Amino acid sequence: MTHPLQQFAADSSGDIFTSLGINGQMLLFQMVAFLILVFVLGKWVFPILMKAVDDRQDAINAGAKAAEEAEKKAAEAQEEVAKLLKEARTEAKDIVATAKDEATAMIADSESKAKTRADKIVKDAHEQLEKDVIAARKALHNDTIEMVALATEKVVGKTVNDSVDKKIIADAVKEQA
Amino acid sequence: MAQARLSRRKVAAYLADELIAGRDVTQQLAALLVETKRTREVTLFVRDIEAALAARGVLLANVASSRELTSDVEGTIGSFLKKATGATDVQLRQHVEPSLLGGVRIETPDQRLDTTLRHRLNQLTASKL
Numbered sequence: 001m002t003h004p005l006q007q008f009a010a011d012s013s014g015d016i017f018t019s020l021g022i023n024g025q026m027l028l029f030q031m032v033a034f035l036i037l038v039f040v041l042g043k044w045v046f047p048i049l050m051k052a053v054d055d056r057q058d059a060i061n062a063g064a065k066a067a068e069e070a071e072k073k074a075a076e077a078q079e080e081v082a083k084l085l086k087e088a089r090t091e092a093k094d095i096v097a098t099a100k101d102e103a104t105a106m107i108a109d110s111e112s113k114a115k116t117r118a119d120k121i122v123k124d125a126h127e128q129l130e131k132d133v134i135a136a137r138k139a140l141h142n143d144t145i146e147m148v149a150l151a152t153e154k155v156v157g158k159t160v161n162d163s164v165d166k167k168i169i170a171d172a173v174k175e176q177a
Numbered sequence: 178m179a180q181a182r183l184s185r186r187k188v189a190a191y192l193a194d195e196l197i198a199g200r201d202v203t204q205q206l207a208a209l210l211v212e213t214k215r216t217r218e219v220t221l222f223v224r225d226i227e228a229a230l231a232a233r234g235v236l237l238a239n240v241a242s243s244r245e246l247t248s249d250v251e252g253t254i255g256s257f258l259k260k261a262t263g264a265t266d267v268q269l270r271q272h273v274e275p276s277l278l279g280g281v282r283i284e285t286p287d288q289r290l291d292t293t294l295r296h297r298l299n300q301l302t303a304s305k306l
Binding site: 138141142145146148149152153156157160162164165166168169170172173175176177 | 242243244246247249250253254257260261278279280281290292294298301302304305306
Protein backbone atom coordinates (compact mmCIF):
# COMPACT_ATOMS: atom_id res chain seq x y z
CA MET A 1 0.00 0.00 0.00
CA THR A 2 1.24 3.54 -0.86
CA HIS A 3 1.73 6.10 1.84
CA PRO A 4 0.03 9.49 1.25
CA LEU A 5 3.35 11.30 1.54
CA GLN A 6 4.80 9.07 -0.99
CA GLN A 7 1.82 9.78 -3.21
CA PHE A 8 2.33 13.59 -2.76
CA ALA A 9 5.99 13.28 -3.59
CA ALA A 10 5.17 11.29 -6.72
CA ASP A 11 2.66 13.99 -7.84
CA SER A 12 4.95 17.00 -7.10
CA SER A 13 7.15 16.29 -9.98
CA GLY A 14 4.86 18.75 -12.04
CA ASP A 15 3.54 22.43 -11.38
CA ILE A 16 3.05 23.27 -7.65
CA PHE A 17 -0.40 24.86 -8.17
CA THR A 18 -1.41 21.93 -10.07
CA SER A 19 0.03 19.73 -7.45
CA LEU A 20 -2.00 21.60 -4.86
CA GLY A 21 -5.11 21.34 -7.05
CA ILE A 22 -5.37 25.18 -7.48
CA ASN A 23 -6.62 26.58 -10.70
CA GLY A 24 -4.77 29.80 -11.45
CA GLN A 25 -7.48 31.38 -13.46
CA MET A 26 -10.07 30.49 -10.97
CA LEU A 27 -7.91 31.93 -8.26
CA LEU A 28 -7.54 35.16 -10.11
CA PHE A 29 -11.19 35.33 -10.79
CA GLN A 30 -11.96 34.75 -7.17
CA MET A 31 -9.50 37.44 -6.15
CA VAL A 32 -11.12 39.96 -8.50
CA ALA A 33 -14.54 38.97 -7.28
CA PHE A 34 -13.38 39.33 -3.75
CA LEU A 35 -12.00 42.79 -4.39
CA ILE A 36 -15.19 43.80 -6.11
CA LEU A 37 -17.11 42.48 -3.14
CA VAL A 38 -14.89 44.39 -0.79
CA PHE A 39 -15.33 47.52 -2.79
CA VAL A 40 -19.09 47.18 -2.98
CA LEU A 41 -19.33 46.44 0.69
CA GLY A 42 -17.00 49.29 1.52
CA LYS A 43 -18.81 51.69 -0.75
CA TRP A 44 -22.44 51.02 0.00
CA VAL A 45 -22.99 48.43 2.72
CA PHE A 46 -20.42 49.18 5.36
CA PRO A 47 -21.25 52.91 5.54
CA ILE A 48 -24.89 52.09 6.11
CA LEU A 49 -24.01 49.49 8.67
CA MET A 50 -21.51 51.77 10.33
CA LYS A 51 -24.00 54.58 10.29
CA ALA A 52 -26.57 52.33 11.87
CA VAL A 53 -24.03 51.19 14.39
CA ASP A 54 -23.01 54.79 15.06
CA ASP A 55 -26.62 55.84 15.43
CA ARG A 56 -27.22 52.94 17.71
CA GLN A 57 -24.12 53.88 19.64
CA ASP A 58 -25.28 57.49 19.80
CA ALA A 59 -28.69 56.35 20.93
CA ILE A 60 -27.11 54.15 23.55
CA ASN A 61 -24.85 56.96 24.65
CA ALA A 62 -27.78 59.35 24.72
CA GLY A 63 -29.79 56.85 26.70
CA ALA A 64 -26.92 56.30 29.05
CA LYS A 65 -26.42 60.01 29.37
CA ALA A 66 -30.13 60.49 29.95
CA ALA A 67 -30.09 57.67 32.44
CA GLU A 68 -27.10 59.23 34.11
CA GLU A 69 -28.81 62.60 34.19
CA ALA A 70 -31.97 60.99 35.41
CA GLU A 71 -29.99 59.23 38.07
CA LYS A 72 -28.30 62.48 38.93
CA LYS A 73 -31.63 64.24 39.01
CA ALA A 74 -33.04 61.42 41.06
CA ALA A 75 -30.13 61.76 43.45
CA GLU A 76 -30.63 65.50 43.54
CA ALA A 77 -34.34 65.00 44.01
CA GLN A 78 -33.60 62.53 46.77
CA GLU A 79 -31.23 65.00 48.37
CA GLU A 80 -33.86 67.69 47.96
CA VAL A 81 -36.46 65.38 49.45
CA ALA A 82 -34.09 64.54 52.28
CA LYS A 83 -33.41 68.23 52.79
CA LEU A 84 -37.10 69.01 52.72
CA LEU A 85 -37.77 66.15 55.09
CA LYS A 86 -35.06 67.42 57.39
CA GLU A 87 -36.47 70.92 57.24
CA ALA A 88 -39.96 69.52 57.75
CA ARG A 89 -38.76 67.50 60.71
CA THR A 90 -36.99 70.53 62.15
CA GLU A 91 -40.08 72.66 61.58
CA ALA A 92 -42.26 69.94 63.03
CA LYS A 93 -39.97 69.76 66.05
CA ASP A 94 -40.17 73.52 66.40
CA ILE A 95 -43.93 73.40 66.08
CA VAL A 96 -44.16 70.61 68.60
CA ALA A 97 -41.78 72.43 70.94
CA THR A 98 -43.74 75.65 70.55
CA ALA A 99 -46.99 73.80 71.08
CA LYS A 100 -45.52 72.17 74.17
CA ASP A 101 -44.33 75.53 75.48
CA GLU A 102 -47.71 77.11 74.79
CA ALA A 103 -49.48 74.17 76.34
CA THR A 104 -47.20 74.38 79.36
CA ALA A 105 -47.79 78.10 79.61
CA MET A 106 -51.53 77.62 79.25
CA ILE A 107 -51.52 74.91 81.90
CA ALA A 108 -49.44 77.07 84.21
CA ASP A 109 -51.73 80.03 83.57
CA SER A 110 -54.78 77.90 84.17
CA GLU A 111 -53.27 76.52 87.34
CA SER A 112 -52.42 80.01 88.48
CA LYS A 113 -55.92 81.25 87.74
CA ALA A 114 -57.44 78.23 89.38
CA LYS A 115 -55.24 78.70 92.43
CA THR A 116 -56.08 82.39 92.61
CA ARG A 117 -59.77 81.63 92.31
CA ALA A 118 -59.52 78.86 94.87
CA ASP A 119 -57.67 81.17 97.24
CA LYS A 120 -60.33 83.82 96.73
CA ILE A 121 -63.09 81.30 97.36
CA VAL A 122 -61.35 80.13 100.52
CA LYS A 123 -60.74 83.71 101.61
CA ASP A 124 -64.36 84.66 100.94
CA ALA A 125 -65.50 81.57 102.80
CA HIS A 126 -63.29 82.50 105.75
CA GLU A 127 -64.58 86.06 105.72
CA GLN A 128 -68.16 84.89 105.47
CA LEU A 129 -67.48 82.41 108.27
CA GLU A 130 -65.99 85.15 110.42
CA LYS A 131 -68.98 87.36 109.68
CA ASP A 132 -71.33 84.54 110.55
CA VAL A 133 -69.42 83.87 113.77
CA ILE A 134 -69.50 87.56 114.67
CA ALA A 135 -73.21 87.73 113.87
CA ALA A 136 -73.82 84.60 115.92
CA ARG A 137 -71.84 86.05 118.82
CA LYS A 138 -73.80 89.28 118.57
CA ALA A 139 -77.07 87.40 118.48
CA LEU A 140 -75.95 85.28 121.43
CA HIS A 141 -74.80 88.39 123.28
CA ASN A 142 -78.08 90.17 122.63
CA ASP A 143 -80.16 87.14 123.53
CA THR A 144 -78.16 86.70 126.71
CA ILE A 145 -78.65 90.33 127.64
CA GLU A 146 -82.34 90.08 126.91
CA MET A 147 -82.67 86.94 128.99
CA VAL A 148 -80.59 88.39 131.82
CA ALA A 149 -82.71 91.54 131.78
CA LEU A 150 -85.93 89.57 131.85
CA ALA A 151 -84.67 87.19 134.51
CA THR A 152 -83.34 90.05 136.61
CA GLU A 153 -86.62 91.88 136.27
CA LYS A 154 -88.55 88.82 137.37
CA VAL A 155 -86.23 88.07 140.29
CA VAL A 156 -85.87 91.67 141.42
CA GLY A 157 -89.63 92.22 141.25
CA LYS A 158 -90.06 89.46 143.80
CA THR A 159 -87.00 89.97 145.98
CA VAL A 160 -86.84 93.72 146.46
CA ASN A 161 -88.69 94.72 149.61
CA ASP A 162 -88.75 97.94 151.59
CA SER A 163 -85.47 97.33 153.33
CA VAL A 164 -83.67 96.34 150.16
CA ASP A 165 -85.13 99.32 148.34
CA LYS A 166 -84.04 101.59 151.15
CA LYS A 167 -80.54 100.21 151.01
CA ILE A 168 -80.46 100.64 147.21
CA ILE A 169 -81.49 104.28 147.53
CA ALA A 170 -79.06 104.94 150.33
CA ASP A 171 -76.20 103.36 148.39
CA ALA A 172 -77.09 105.34 145.26
CA VAL A 173 -77.22 108.63 147.16
CA LYS A 174 -73.98 107.79 148.91
CA GLU A 175 -72.37 106.98 145.59
CA GLN A 176 -73.48 110.28 144.05
CA ALA A 177 -72.50 112.34 147.06
CA MET B 178 -105.10 148.65 124.24
CA ALA B 179 -102.69 145.77 123.88
CA GLN B 180 -100.23 145.22 126.72
CA ALA B 181 -96.53 144.52 126.09
CA ARG B 182 -95.81 140.82 126.17
CA LEU B 183 -94.16 139.94 129.51
CA SER B 184 -91.03 137.84 129.52
CA ARG B 185 -91.64 134.37 130.92
CA ARG B 186 -88.40 134.52 132.83
CA LYS B 187 -89.36 137.81 134.49
CA VAL B 188 -92.77 136.48 135.40
CA ALA B 189 -91.21 133.36 136.85
CA ALA B 190 -88.77 135.41 138.93
CA TYR B 191 -91.62 137.52 140.27
CA LEU B 192 -93.79 134.52 141.11
CA ALA B 193 -90.84 132.75 142.77
CA ASP B 194 -90.30 135.74 145.02
CA GLU B 195 -93.99 135.72 145.84
CA LEU B 196 -93.91 132.03 146.68
CA ILE B 197 -90.90 132.46 148.94
CA ALA B 198 -92.76 135.25 150.67
CA GLY B 199 -95.52 132.75 151.41
CA ARG B 200 -98.16 134.01 149.04
CA ASP B 201 -100.23 131.84 146.79
CA VAL B 202 -99.58 132.75 143.18
CA THR B 203 -101.74 130.15 141.52
CA GLN B 204 -104.59 132.49 140.73
CA GLN B 205 -102.23 135.21 139.51
CA LEU B 206 -100.49 132.80 137.17
CA ALA B 207 -103.77 131.40 135.86
CA ALA B 208 -105.13 134.89 135.29
CA LEU B 209 -102.02 135.94 133.45
CA LEU B 210 -102.05 132.91 131.20
CA VAL B 211 -105.71 133.33 130.36
CA GLU B 212 -105.42 137.06 129.87
CA THR B 213 -102.41 136.79 127.60
CA LYS B 214 -103.72 133.65 125.90
CA ARG B 215 -100.59 131.70 126.84
CA THR B 216 -102.22 128.76 128.51
CA ARG B 217 -100.22 126.40 126.34
CA GLU B 218 -97.07 127.63 128.05
CA VAL B 219 -98.15 126.60 131.50
CA THR B 220 -95.61 123.79 131.70
CA LEU B 221 -92.83 126.12 130.65
CA PHE B 222 -93.93 128.67 133.23
CA VAL B 223 -93.89 126.06 135.96
CA ARG B 224 -90.44 124.90 134.93
CA ASP B 225 -89.14 128.47 134.90
CA ILE B 226 -90.68 129.17 138.30
CA GLU B 227 -89.03 126.08 139.69
CA ALA B 228 -85.72 127.18 138.22
CA ALA B 229 -86.14 130.62 139.72
CA LEU B 230 -86.94 129.08 143.08
CA ALA B 231 -83.86 126.89 142.83
CA ALA B 232 -81.77 129.94 142.09
CA ARG B 233 -83.15 131.41 145.33
CA GLY B 234 -82.28 128.33 147.36
CA VAL B 235 -85.64 126.62 147.22
CA LEU B 236 -85.38 123.34 145.35
CA LEU B 237 -88.42 121.41 144.13
CA ALA B 238 -87.53 117.88 143.22
CA ASN B 239 -89.69 115.18 141.68
CA VAL B 240 -88.86 111.87 143.25
CA ALA B 241 -90.09 108.64 141.70
CA SER B 242 -89.70 105.26 143.33
CA SER B 243 -91.21 101.82 143.18
CA ARG B 244 -92.76 102.10 146.62
CA GLU B 245 -93.63 104.75 149.14
CA LEU B 246 -90.51 106.35 150.65
CA THR B 247 -90.04 106.36 154.38
CA SER B 248 -89.31 109.57 156.20
CA ASP B 249 -85.70 108.71 156.82
CA VAL B 250 -85.14 107.97 153.14
CA GLU B 251 -86.73 111.30 152.29
CA GLY B 252 -84.39 112.93 154.77
CA THR B 253 -81.44 111.24 153.18
CA ILE B 254 -82.49 112.42 149.74
CA GLY B 255 -83.14 115.94 151.01
CA SER B 256 -79.74 116.13 152.63
CA PHE B 257 -78.13 114.87 149.51
CA LEU B 258 -79.89 117.46 147.35
CA LYS B 259 -78.99 120.28 149.67
CA LYS B 260 -75.40 119.23 149.60
CA ALA B 261 -75.36 118.71 145.86
CA THR B 262 -77.18 121.91 144.82
CA GLY B 263 -76.48 124.26 147.69
CA ALA B 264 -80.20 124.75 148.24
CA THR B 265 -81.39 125.86 151.68
CA ASP B 266 -84.86 124.40 151.33
CA VAL B 267 -85.68 121.20 149.53
CA GLN B 268 -89.22 120.07 148.84
CA LEU B 269 -89.86 116.64 147.40
CA ARG B 270 -92.79 115.71 145.16
CA GLN B 271 -92.98 112.03 145.44
CA HIS B 272 -94.86 109.59 143.29
CA VAL B 273 -94.80 105.82 143.06
CA GLU B 274 -94.05 103.86 139.89
CA PRO B 275 -93.93 100.10 140.57
CA SER B 276 -92.33 99.51 137.19
CA LEU B 277 -89.14 101.14 138.50
CA LEU B 278 -88.55 97.93 140.53
CA GLY B 279 -86.24 99.62 143.03
CA GLY B 280 -84.07 102.67 143.62
CA VAL B 281 -85.11 106.27 143.07
CA ARG B 282 -85.27 108.79 140.23
CA ILE B 283 -84.76 112.43 141.22
CA GLU B 284 -85.52 115.27 138.82
CA THR B 285 -84.67 118.87 139.59
CA PRO B 286 -85.24 121.81 137.22
CA ASP B 287 -81.80 121.41 135.73
CA GLN B 288 -80.68 117.91 136.65
CA ARG B 289 -81.83 114.35 136.61
CA LEU B 290 -80.52 111.44 138.64
CA ASP B 291 -81.85 108.00 137.86
CA THR B 292 -80.68 105.19 140.12
CA THR B 293 -83.64 102.91 139.58
CA LEU B 294 -83.24 99.26 138.73
CA ARG B 295 -85.46 99.83 135.70
CA HIS B 296 -82.95 102.38 134.39
CA ARG B 297 -80.09 99.95 134.90
CA LEU B 298 -81.95 97.20 133.16
CA ASN B 299 -82.70 99.58 130.29
CA GLN B 300 -79.00 100.42 130.12
CA LEU B 301 -78.20 96.72 130.03
CA THR B 302 -80.71 96.14 127.25
CA ALA B 303 -79.39 99.16 125.35
CA SER B 304 -75.92 97.64 125.37
CA LYS B 305 -77.05 95.08 122.84
CA LEU B 306 -74.86 94.96 119.74
